[in-house]
Structure formats: structure tokens, C-alpha cells
Amino acid sequence: MKNIFIIADDSTNNYLCELIIKSISPKATITSYTCPVHALENITASSIETHTTILLDLNMPEMSGWQFMEQFEMKQKKCSIYILTASVNPMGKENTFKYPMFKGFLTKPLSIENMKYIFELKNKQELLCE
Numbered sequence: 443m444k445n446i447f448i449i450a451d452d453s454t455n456n457y458l459c460e461l462i463i464k465s466i467s468p469k470a471t472i473t474s475y476t477c478p479v480h481a482l483e484n485i486t487a488s489s490i491e492t493h494t495t496i497l498l499d500l501n502m503p504e505m506s507g508w509q510f511m512e513q514f515e516m517k518q519k520k521c522s523i524y525i526l527t528a529s530v531n532p533m534g535k536e537n538t539f540k541y542p543m544f545k546g547f548l549t550k551p552l553s554i555e556n557m558k559y560i561f562e563l564k565n566k567q568e569l570l571c572e
Contacts, residue, residue: 444470444561445490449481449510450499450526459497459526459552466557478505486517494521495560497548511541524548524560 444467448456456474463470475481482505485496500507507525514523522545529549548556 445494446470446472447481447485447494447496448472448474449478449496449502449507450474451476451478451502452499455499455526455550455552462552462554462557466554467561478502478507478510482510482513486514486519490519490521496521496523496543497526497552498523499526511544515541515543519543522560526550526552 446463448459450456450459453474453476456476460472460474463472473484475484498507498510505513511523521543523541523543524545525547527547527549545560548560
């Protein structure tokens with residue numbers, strides 16, 4: 443089963459992401475957060491598996507996506523993080539590659555094609571690990 447966390451301060455964006463994900467993978471477990479601080483606390487307290495995916499907004503109050511990744515990396519959890527961004531060319535792009543859990547950028551609004559691509563990649567990776 444796929445575990446997906448959506449972390450963005452826009453609840454409408456989160457709802458749209460959930461609808462898109464459920465249309466592709468109805469059995470996926472999806473949890474949305476509008477507060478990155480709460481997300482960090484709850485996600486790091488739960489058992490994260492390698493097939494867990496996080497969709498992370500960069501520009502949020504309280505904690506940016508960059509700060510979230512920095513804190514999350516210290517918890518030594520293994521998962522895939524995709525950054526949700528409204529910009530085609532996000533600033534600080536070079537910083538993302540220092541985080542091993544970073545897998546790519548997704549432009550807002552999230553598209554069905556992007557999620558299908560992620561699920562196909564995840565399925566291939568899981569087959570290689572078996």
C-alpha cells in the first residue's frame with residue numbers, strides 16, 4: 443500500500459492533490475498537513491517505510507520546505523520527497539540535491555500525469571528492492 447503525506451499550507455491544494463492521488467491509487471493512505479511543524483512531529487513519530495512519499499510545498503509560514511527537509515533528514519527516515527512548486531524554476535534548486543530523499547519537483551497544480559509517473563517509478567524501485 444502507498445503512504446502519501448501532503449504538506450502545504452493551502453488546504454484547497456491539498457484537497458486537489460488527494461483527489462488526483464485517489465483517482466490513480468484508490469487504496470493509497472493519504473494524510474494532509476497545512477502546518478509543516480505538526481507534519482514533522484507526526485511523520486517522524488510514525489513508522490516511515492521506503493515506499494512512503496511526501497509532497498512538500500516550499501513556501502509555508504512557520505517552516506519552509508527547505509527547513510522541513512533539513513529537520514527531516516536529521517531524523518534519518520527513508521522516503522521520497524517531491525517538492526510542490528508554483529514556479530517552473532524554483533530558487534535554491536541546487537540545495538535540494540544535497541538531500542538523498544529528494545526525488546524531484548512537481549509544478550502546481552499537481553497533474554494526474556505527474557502522479558502516474560511517480561507511482562510508476564515507485565513500483566519499479568520496489569521491484570528492484572525485492
